[in-house]
Amino acid sequence: MIDWSALRQDFPILTRRIAGRPLVYLDSANTAQKPRAVVDAMAEFSLNHNANIARAMHTLGVEATSAYESARETVAKFIGAAPSEVIFTKNASESLNLAAHSLGAGLKSGDEVVISVAEHHSNIVPWQLLCQRSGARLRWFDVDDQGQIDLDGAKEDGLINDQTKIVSITAMSNVTGVASPVNQIAAWAHDHGAIVLADGAQLVPHSPVDVAALGVDLLAFTGHKLLGPTGIGVLWGRYDLLADMPPFLGGGEMIELVTMERSTYAAPPHRFEAGTSPIAQAVGLAAGINYLEAIGMSQVETRLDELTAYALGRLAQVPHLRILGPDHLPRGGAVAFTLADIHPHDVMQVLDSYGVAVRGGHHCARPLHQRLGIQASVRASMGLYNTEEDIDTLVEALLATLEFFKVSPGDDQQQGVRHG
Amino acid sequence: MADLSALYQDIIVDHYRAKHHAGLRQPFDVEVNGVNPSCGDEITLRLLMKGDRIEDVSYQAEGCSISQASTSAMTDLAIGVTVDEFAELVAGFREMLEGQGKIQLDEDRYGDAIAFEGVAQFPARVKCAMLGWASLEDALKSIHSRSVEEN
Numbered sequence A: 001m002i003d004w005s006a007l008r009q010d011f012p013i014l015t016r017r018i019a020g021r022p023l024v025y026l027d028s029a030n031t032a033q034k035p036r037a038v039v040d041a042m043a044e045f046s047l048n049h050n051a052n053i054a055r056a057m058h059t060l061g062v063e064a065t066s067a068y069e070s071a072r073e074t075v076a077k078f079i080g081a082a083p084s085e086v087i088f089t090k091n092a093s094e095s096l097n098l099a100a101h102s103l104g105a106g107l108k109s110g111d112e113v114v115i116s117v118a119e120h121h122s123n124i125v126p127w128q129l130l131c132q133r134s135g136a137r138l139r140w141f142d143v144d145d146q147g148q149i150d151l152d153g154a155k156e157d158g159l160i161n162d163q164t165k166i167v168s169i170t171a172m173s174n175v176t177g178v179a180s181p182v183n184q185i186a187a188w189a190h191d192h193g194a195i196v197l198a199d200g201a202q203l204v205p206h207s208p209v210d211v212a213a214l215g216v217d218l219l220a221f222t223g224h225k226l227l228g229p230t231g232i233g234v235l236w237g238r239y240d241l242l243a244d245m246p247p248f249l250g251g252g253e254m255i256e257l258v259t260m261e262r263s264t265y266a267a268p269p270h271r272f273e274a275g276t277s278p279i280a281q282a283v284g285l286a287a288g289i290n291y292l293e294a295i296g297m298s299q300v301e302t303r304l305d306e307l308t309a310y311a312l313g314r315l316a317q318v319p320h321l322r323i324l325g326p327d328h329l330p331r332g333g334a335v336a337f338t339l340a341d342i343h344p345h346d347v348m349q350v351l352d353s354y355g356v357a358v359r360g361g362h363h364c365a366r367p368l369h370q371r372l373g374i375q376a377s378v379r380a381s382m383g384l385y386n387t388e389e390d391i392d393t394l395v396e397a398l399l400a401t402l403e404f405f406k407v408s409p410g411d412d413q414q415q416g417v418r419h420g
Numbered sequence B: 001m002a003d004l005s006a007l008y009q010d011i012i013v014d015h016y017r018a019k020h021h022a023g024l025r026q027p028f029d030v031e032v033n034g035v036n037p038s039c040g041d042e043i044t045l046r047l048l049m050k051g052d053r054i055e056d057v058s059y060q061a062e063g064c065s066i067s068q069a070s071t072s073a074m075t076d077l078a079i080g081v082t083v084d085e086f087a088e089l090v091a092g093f094r095e096m097l098e099g100q101g102k103i104q105l106d107e108d109r110y111g112d113a114i115a116f117e118g119v120a121q122f123p124a125r126v127k128c129a130m131l132g133w134a135s136l137e138d139a140l141k142s143i144h145s146r147s148v149e150e151n
């Protein structure tokens, strides 16, 4: 049995008081809080082992290189991959841009790229840019009113076909918490010879992930949602695929031989890591992953499910609250909702005065909000350090929000501000 | 954090409940779209000029109470003034919002808009309060560049 509340002591920020109340941090889908072990590992590296990697031949250079490469091994093991398949980037967005540039290098008019309407902007814009550059056509899966990908409708439309070259799909929505049927989509795409990429920014911090079982060719995720620091992300790719891909950014460390006319490139993963890498950040990410592995990702998943189920149950008791996506498991721990017609920014503001940190807006998923017929939403998202009491405080603050904006529980007309 | 009631003053709530000059009207000289990408607020704003004077401002907006109320109060001030007078009003309003609560507005000049002084203590909301004002600035700029081209 894991003592989840004892584990909160590893996260010093959770002792902060906001507006005179204990912090209730429900914004982990945005960025996770860091355990002391992550900060300590980065400090230890920077204070005692810092040097540039690969190009410094002295003792410190060797130590730094080994710390960086061992972080790569930690990440690889975490997702069931080989270290040579793990590319370090700045964040998930850069991973997706890398993929779009490099995979898209050969695309031409007539080719098709498929995404979904449920994507984060980071998995939309790079593909729009690619299609503008290449003349390829961007297509997308629709979702139903619960945010579930409409696989049957897509099959009827022949969304994926022989023109499809790339399919890039979120593994778990950062708004509805819905997990996409990545396996089925990947199998369908592979039947047509397309390359399949998953945006794992939300799934990887939530569930045990094995890249082989996921069935995709590439997987992007970001370090700061995985208890790690900002400034580091990951792109995993099948080695034979990476070996065929042209570089994205050019610079030091990604080359084999440079002449003034042309260069030859290093093998993966270094081919895709131009310039000095986020070394201390890689060390921090590895410490975050080690922290999660010490608990066990399946335990983490069970705990997040427990908290999510509790939150869904409690939120169902709040009048005028509409949850986006399924109101029951299975789903991820990002729970977006609307409250009467009070604007999310206003809800968020009242919650903040209760010490409750949530996100308000479209959470970088404007097309999905439009598809679900709303402008913006409030999102509470779970981390392994949250407690049932955190959810209770959220509910208390939501009820106070209704009162502040004078929405009475029986109001059928979902009136917003009627205060004053 | 500063007190919520400093932010949600009654004047603001009144404007939000009954927005002044709301809706999109004909005729107009220029239409602009403004967004606040961090929270998804959006506004379509139309401007009608008469010589150097702002004859009408009409708008349709989706957004939080602060952005809606601020746009409403802005139209009260903008309609009837000259381009230069409005530019001075915006400059003063923006300076107040960015002044972290240290700058006060002249009530005689700003009317209901002084209620937004509380917003200055909530840096995350400054963009909300500026959305309508900045959109009218954009509309005036595009009219200006159009007349420069014509000359």
Ligand SMILES: Cc1ncc(COP(=O)(O)O)c(C=O)c1O
Residues within 6 Å of the ligand: A029, A030, A091, A092, A093, A094, A120, A122, A123, A170, A172, A173, A174, A199, A201, A202, A222, A223, A233, A364
């Ligand atoms: C589903 C999803 N994809 C991509 C991203 C982008 O991550 P980052 O901002 O670290 O690049 C996020 C988080 O913001 C996300 O939730």
